[in-house]
Each structure stands twice: as structure tokens, then as C-alpha cells.
Amino acid sequence: MTEVAQPSASVRVVRVGPVDFEVEFRTGPSPRTAPVLVVRAPAESPRIMAQQAEAVVSWADLVGVRIGGVTAPGVLPAGVGMEDLADGLGEVLDELGLARVNVCGGSFAGDLAYRFAVRHPDRLERVVLTGPGGRVGDHLPPGMGPLELAERLMEAGRPATADYIASALLCLDPALPVRGRAVLRRAMLEQLHRSDDAEFHRWLRCLELQYTAPPLTGDGPGAPLLAVTGEHDVPAPPAACRALAARCPQGVFATIRESDHFVFLTRPSEHLDLTRRFLLDEPLDDLPYLAELERPYRTAAVVPAATG
Known part of the structure; x- marks a missing residue:
């Protein structure tokens, strides 16, 4: 061979x-x-x-x-x-x-x-x-800025913040076909839940650069x-x-x-x-x-x- x-x-x-x-x-x-x-x-x-x-x-x-x-x-x-x-x-x-x-x-x-x-x-x-x-x-809804998300993380905790982020970034309208939507949402939530503080800070820094x-x-x-x-x-x-x-x-x-x-x-x-x-x-x-x-x-x- x-x-x-x-x-x-x-x-x-x-x-x-x-x-x-x-x-x-x-x-x-x-x-x-x-x-x-x-x-x-x-x-x-x-x-x-x-x-x-x-x-x-x-x-x-x-x-x-x-x-x-x-x-x-x-x-x-x-x-x-x-x-x-x-x-x-x-x-x-x-x-x-x-x-x-x-x-x-x-x-x-x-x-x-x-x-x-x-x-x-x-x-x-x-x-x-x-x-x-x-x-x-x-294009993102109010509350998705880096400072607002940092405050939400402190007040609502990681799971609630992760759910808010996923809902803002993904197309969740059931009338619009998106392949792999449910799988991607689960994967995104799991990734955000697993992220340590350093990873989450990098994500917020990325968002800050864009804003x-x-x-x-x-x-x-x-x-x-x-x-x-x-x-x-x-x-x-x-x-x-x-x-x-x-x-x-x-x-x-x-x-x-x-x-x-x-x-x-x-x-x-x-x-x-x-x-x-x-x-x-x-x-x-x-x-x-x-x-x-x-x-x-x-x-x-x-x-x-x-x-x-």
C-alpha cells in the first residue's frame, strides 16, 4: 500500500x-x-x-x-x-x-x-x-453589549446568561428552516456552561472589539x-x-x-x-x-x- x-x-x-x-x-x-x-x-x-x-x-x-x-x-x-x-x-x-x-x-x-x-x-x-x-x-438586541452581559452574568448566573446569548445569536423562529438548529443550540449552551472565567472574558473582549x-x-x-x-x-x-x-x-x-x-x-x-x-x-x-x-x-x- x-x-x-x-x-x-x-x-x-x-x-x-x-x-x-x-x-x-x-x-x-x-x-x-x-x-x-x-x-x-x-x-x-x-x-x-x-x-x-x-x-x-x-x-x-x-x-x-x-x-x-x-x-x-x-x-x-x-x-x-x-x-x-x-x-x-x-x-x-x-x-x-x-x-x-x-x-x-x-x-x-x-x-x-x-x-x-x-x-x-x-x-x-x-x-x-x-x-x-x-x-x-x-443588529443584536439590547443587552448584548459586553458591559450588559458582564452585569447579567453577575446577577443572573452562567446558565441564564448562556441561554440569553444563544437566543440572541441563533435563528430560533420555527417557521424558518435551519439545519442542525437544535444540535447547535445544545452545543453552544454546553460550551458556554463549561467555559471558565478566562474563556468567558475572551468572548466578552471579542464582543467589545466589535461594538x-x-x-x-x-x-x-x-x-x-x-x-x-x-x-x-x-x-x-x-x-x-x-x-x-x-x-x-x-x-x-x-x-x-x-x-x-x-x-x-x-x-x-x-x-x-x-x-x-x-x-x-x-x-x-x-x-x-x-x-x-x-x-x-x-x-x-x-x-x-x-x-x-
Whole structure:
């Protein structure tokens, strides 16, 4: 039996000013495009990250980044904001000797990836943002701010706070079909219940970064950019996702059927397939899992998605 060589991986910490970036680099056997910089989100568990890495390295090298005090253990100093982190990603690429990359991120990481793309357009090949909301505080219900949640945690306790968070982030309307909704809700509640104080503080710090981020202004990057989300996303509604794509001259907007904000968890195969197709510049038309597909920059032209 012929053994198939496994992609090599290395993990290191790159310190940029007061911020630690935990960097995982995986090389694939036959890359077909520039390395893929994946900015990790809080909801991505080690199992999810491993599955994504295995899929990506079949066609590209992968650079996975977690941020100390936000998505990795550590403390993110007060005063460090989204722009600082976006510029820090650029310095990570300098440290790795990578001039240009594809960039991916979901949820909080999608918002950060977009700000990186705006501030460092010369480093881009293509960009995939999943569930980017711009300013998440514009779409979440009252009481979801970091200070309010900290107070709720002190007054109501961990179980009640976890239930409130899950109810705010998930689409719970029974009239709207979302695959894996019940399983994801249970998993989210269990994760929040199990979290120690340090993990919960990192989650609140992530939320604080999003709530305090300056508003987006002007056009987005000129590189091809896909903004995709679940068709029933709550914290990053499709309209907000479309508006982000509409800022970009080569922006594409799409929604995946029967999913909400956590589409990368509940429909991972479809999400990874769409990501691969876009980064390799393959056609996106007539994909059965897409509910919407549009190129909205300065035009109202719609590319029909498949029905059924």
C-alpha cells in the first residue's frame, strides 16, 4: 500500500507590539493558489479547525491565526482595537515572508478580515468573509453589549446568561428552516456552561472589539471578495452582508440555504465547497445550496441561484 504524505504543520507565536498571534502554518502537496490566511473565530473548536485545515491543504497552503486574549489564551491589552489587529495580521505575514495571500474569516473574524483587506489591499489575492456584519451592535438586541452581559452574568448566573446569548445569536423562529438548529443550540449552551472565567472574558473582549470598532466608510478593497452568510442570519443579516459586498468593485454576495449565522458549523461541506470555488476562481452559478447569488457593486443585476 502506498502511503499518502500528510501535510506538514508548524505552530508558533508571533508577537506584534503587545499582541500575541498564534500562527499555524500547513503546507499542502500541490497548492493551486496563494496561501490562505484564515483568521479564526471564537466559535471554531479545535475539531472544526482541523477539518477546515484538512480540506484547504488539498489545494492551498494554510495560515491559521488565533489572537491571544480573544480567540486564544492570553490577555489582549485595553486600548487595542480592530485596526490594530488588522495591521498586526500584516506584520504576521511579513514575519512569515508572505507577500500576498487569500484571506478568510467568519463572524468576528470576518469583520477583522475585512478591515485587514481595506487597510492592506496590496497583500490580497481573493477574500471570503462569512457572516460579516460590519458593526454587530447594530443588529443584536439590547443587552448584548459586553458591559450588559458582564452585569447579567453577575446577577443572573452562567446558565441564564448562556441561554440569553444563544437566543440572541441563533435563528430560533420555527417557521424558518435551519439545519442542525437544535444540535447547535445544545452545543453552544454546553460550551458556554463549561467555559471558565478566562474563556468567558475572551468572548466578552471579542464582543467589545466589535461594538467599539469605528464605522466602515468608503469603498472596500478592489480584490475579488465574497461575502456569504446563512439566509436566516441574525447578528449579520443578509442585507448587511450584501451592503458590505456592495462596497467592493469585485464584490459577490451569497446566502446558503437553511442556515443562520453559524453556517460554517451547520453546513460545513457546502461552506467549504463555496470557499474553494471562489478562491480558485471557479463558477458559482447554479449551486443547489445557494439561496441568493449577486454582484451588487453599483448595479442591481442579480445572478439567479438554483431552485429546489
